[in-house]
Amino acid sequence: MKEQLKELLQQAQINLSESQIEQQLALVGLLDKWNKAYNLTSVRNPKDMLTRHIMDSLAIRDYLHGQRFIDVGTGPGLPGLPLAIAEPDKEFVLLDSLGKRIRFIRQVCHELKLTNVTPVQARVEDYQDQQKFDGVISRAFASLNDMLSWCEHLPGENGRFYALKGLYPQDELEQLPQQYKIESIEQIKVPGIDASRHIVIISKRS
Numbered sequence: 366m367k368e369q370l371k372e373l374l375q376q377a378q379i380n381l382s383e384s385q386i387e388q389q390l391a392l393v394g395l396l397d398k399w400n401k402a403y404n405l406t407s408v409r410n411p412k413d414m415l416t417r418h419i420m421d422s423l424a425i426r427d428y429l430h431g432q433r434f435i436d437v438g439t440g441p442g443l444p445g446l447p448l449a450i451a452e453p454d455k456e457f458v459l460l461d462s463l464g465k466r467i468r469f470i471r472q473v474c475h476e477l478k479l480t481n482v483t484p485v486q487a488r489v490e491d492y493q494d495q496q497k498f499d500g501v502i503s504r505a506f507a508s509l510n511d512m513l514s515w516c517e518h519l520p521g522e523n524g525r526f527y528a529l530k531g532l533y534p535q536d537e538l539e540q541l542p543q544q545y546k547i548e549s550i551e552q553i554k555v556p557g558i559d560a561s562r563h564i565v566i567i568s569k570r571s
Contacts, residue, residue, distance in 0.1 A: 366390055369412065373420050376556035381451060388450045388477050389419050395473055396441060403465045405441040416557030422447035422504075424553045425529060425564050431499020435460060435519055437489045438506045442470045442482075444529070445502070449482045460485045460492060490515045497521035504529040509537040509565065513545055517569075526567040533563055546570050 367390060374381060381389070396418070397411045408417050422444030429448070432455055436445035439459040449457045459470050459482060470484040485492060501519045503512050509528055520526065525548065528534075538547065545567050553562040 366393070366411065366415065370415055370419070373415060373556045374423075377420060377424065377554075379423055379426065379451070385450055388479075389447060391477055392442075392446055392450065392473060393419065395469075395476065399441075399469050399472075403469065405466060405469060406443075416555065418443055419447050420555050420557060421562070423451055424555045424562065425502075425527065426451055428527065428551065428564055428566065429455075429500055429502075430525070432456060433496065433498050434458070434500040434502055435494075435498045436502045436504070437512075437516055437519075438503055439466070439470070440505065441466050442473060442484075444504050445482065446470065446473060446479075448502075449479055450477070453481055456481050456483075458483045458485055458494070458498070460487060460489060462486065462488050489519075492519075494519065498524050500525050500527055502527045502529070508540075509534060509567070510540055510542065513542060513567070520569070524568070526565075528565040528567065530563045530565060532561050534565065538565070541567070544570055 393411050393414045399405055408414050435458040437460050439445050439461045442459055445457045445459040461467055464486055467484045467486040474482050498519050501516045506512050548566040548568050551564050555562055
């Protein structure tokens with residue numbers, strides 16, 4: 366597993382320290398263990414978790430600007446946990462409405478000694494944070510429209526929305542509300558995954 370992860374990271378040109386690689390592998394181990402009891406992800410094979418969870422999450426690392434991020438509808442902490450391991454100097458709030466997912470994230474933070482993650486059980490539209498965020502990240506979230514309307518209170522003045530999508534979301538982009546603008550849409554290559562991947566970066570018009 367370790368050699369496989371190192372190979373994938375090399376292909377993606379992602380540099381992690383030895384201890385960060387160990388933490389990513391420990392995360393996969395915990396996800397595999399908890400998954401048997403709590404059904405946190407449909408991905409059953411730990412080797413598939415390396416590509417479809419760890420690498421898929423880390424693929425957006427270079428696009429994130431700022432210090433403070435919220436991962437909305439994080440599920441079992443994806444992409445928030447792999448990103449938090451890779452970026453120990455950045456702060457991540459991981460938000461989900463399901464208790465079992467937040468309990469899992471708390472356990473991961475405890476076992477891996479992650480001090481830059483705050484797990485929150487709440488519905489995104491009810492969650493308030495005085496500090497605001499540099500980035501609002503969503504991975505298997507709703508449509509762009511829903512994401513923007515439910516999360517509009519979360520980014521700071523120069524904050525951005527980072528929506529992770531599979532196929533190029535043409536229909537959703539055409540329905541984007543007027544007060545938002547698309548900063549860029551990037552196709553992401555994830556080693557070990559053949560499927561299409563995109564990140565849509567959106568900001569509020571000033």
